[in-house]
Amino acid sequence: MKKLAPVFALLSVILLVPACKSDFTYYYYTEEQTKVLNEYLDLPELPHDYTVTFPSHLSNVGLFPRAVERDKAVLGRVLFYDKKLSKDGTVSCATCHKQDLAFSDDKAFSDGVYDRSTTRNSFALGSVANFSAYYGTDLNGSSAIRFFWDNRAETAQDQSRGSMTNANEMDMTMHDITETVASQPYYAPLFDKAFGSTEVTESKVLEAVANFVNAMGSYQSKFDEQANNSTGTFTGNFGNVVYGNAFSGFTAEENRGKELYNANCSSCHSGNMGRPVLQLANNGLELNPTDRGVGAITGNSNENGSFKVPTLRNVTLTGPYMHDGRFKTLEEVIDFYSTGIQNHPNLHSSLRQGSNAKVFNFTHDQKQDLIAFLHTLTDDRLLEDKKFSDPFKQ
Numbered sequence: 001m002k003k004l005a006p007v008f009a010l011l012s013v014i015l016l017v018p019a020c021k022s023d024f025t026y027y028y029y030t031e032e033q034t035k036v037l038n039e040y041l042d043l044p045e046l047p048h049d050y051t052v053t054f055p056s057h058l059s060n061v062g063l064f065p066r067a068v069e070r071d072k073a074v075l076g077r078v079l080f081y082d083k084k085l086s087k088d089g090t091v092s093c094a095t096c097h098k099q100d101l102a103f104s105d106d107k108a109f110s111d112g113v114y115d116r117s118t119t120r121n122s123f124a125l126g127s128v129a130n131f132s133a134y135y136g137t138d139l140n141g142s143s144a145i146r147f148f149w150d151n152r153a154e155t156a157q158d159q160s161r162g163s164m165t166n167a168n169e170m171d172m173t174m175h176d177i178t179e180t181v182a183s184q185p186y187y188a189p190l191f192d193k194a195f196g197s198t199e200v201t202e203s204k205v206l207e208a209v210a211n212f213v214n215a216m217g218s219y220q221s222k223f224d225e226q227a228n229n230s231t232g233t234f235t236g237n238f239g240n241v242v243y244g245n246a247f248s249g250f251t252a253e254e255n256r257g258k259e260l261y262n263a264n265c266s267s268c269h270s271g272n273m274g275r276p277v278l279q280l281a282n283n284g285l286e287l288n289p290t291d292r293g294v295g296a297i298t299g300n301s302n303e304n305g306s307f308k309v310p311t312l313r314n315v316t317l318t319g320p321y322m323h324d325g326r327f328k329t330l331e332e333v334i335d336f337y338s339t340g341i342q343n344h345p346n347l348h349s350s351l352r353q354g355s356n357a358k359v360f361n362f363t364h365d366q367k368q369d370l371i372a373f374l375h376t377l378t379d380d381r382l383l384e385d386k387k388f389s390d391p392f393k394q
Ligand code: HEC
Pocket: 080, 091, 092, 093, 094, 095, 096, 097, 110, 111, 112, 113, 118, 119, 120, 121, 122, 123, 125, 146, 147, 148, 149, 150, 159, 160, 163, 164, 168, 169, 170, 209, 213, 308
């Protein structure tokens, strides 16, 4: 018997080789599912990895992205780009949140269904390090940051429902949405993978979109590289540090810009671009704002003219700026902060000098320095990453 062992071994190898080929070829989607998906979509054979891993400078201060469920994000990507989810079939989330613009729009007001337009400037989804790291009430309790310029939505699900049903955006009812989704053949395999069943419900649709949006993240900019190798000073605000020392990998101009930013802007927009320090503020855009912002939602007149404080990642790509897109360029934004701040009664104290609005009077060189610094916040990887791109075959 001993003598025969090698022969058996050899035989089994010979027998196993063809067996491997037919039995162990691994398809993530079944052949049938692959066929349906391939007809409409350009998805990889194996799903993309949607794990978000923060750089140490953000995780060290207690900011952690929520785990993303991969197959829900894969489904969410398709929903995000699907124009069929709008009343006239011309608008998807991506119409107003374009990947090459850090998921913002280049118009002050975006085009919704039937040539309607939004009443506010599209929010740049790529302006935050990661939505789930600080949005949503389940995460940080009362310190969670809310959605929209006027903070009216509590969770990514509320926000998506808001966009889908907004008459100026997609103008659907949630019933229209689930019916439309259920009638497209390519959704069955994706729901099956994401939820173990092909049944379409409102909450599954919203959960999938939330997973996709929560998988987005901008945290690999030049600024992040430098912050990872530096020690900052904790500011007393959750998740926030300021980097006072010059970064060795920055140019002199970028470092001067960082110093100006730290002194004049970081008390609202944050020092590490992790989490805004204030959830809302009046930054003095106008004396008599027609859009009352947060005040219109809460009915609190102390919040009139107050809007969400955005983080400024990828800000060089996300113009026009402010909730109404009033400034086309960053130069205009800096000119505004330099000499244009209006003395609204609700103007935040950090933009005041006594009872007057602050006049920074930045010199020409200082303005250039600030803008050079803002350029270090761009994260090209998010803009080019295929897993966030349009999956539909044209
Ligand atoms: C027609 C244009 C348009 C469409 C379509 C659209 N959005 Fe928006 N989105 C906007 C505008 C404008 C805002 C800011 C509105 C406001 O704050 O009042 C916004 C805000 C947001 C925000 C808030 C970000 C924050 O930090 O507060 C998220 C997230 C978002 N959109 C995701 C989506 C998703 C997901 C979809 C698809 C389900 C979608 N949007 C569809 C224009 C659009």
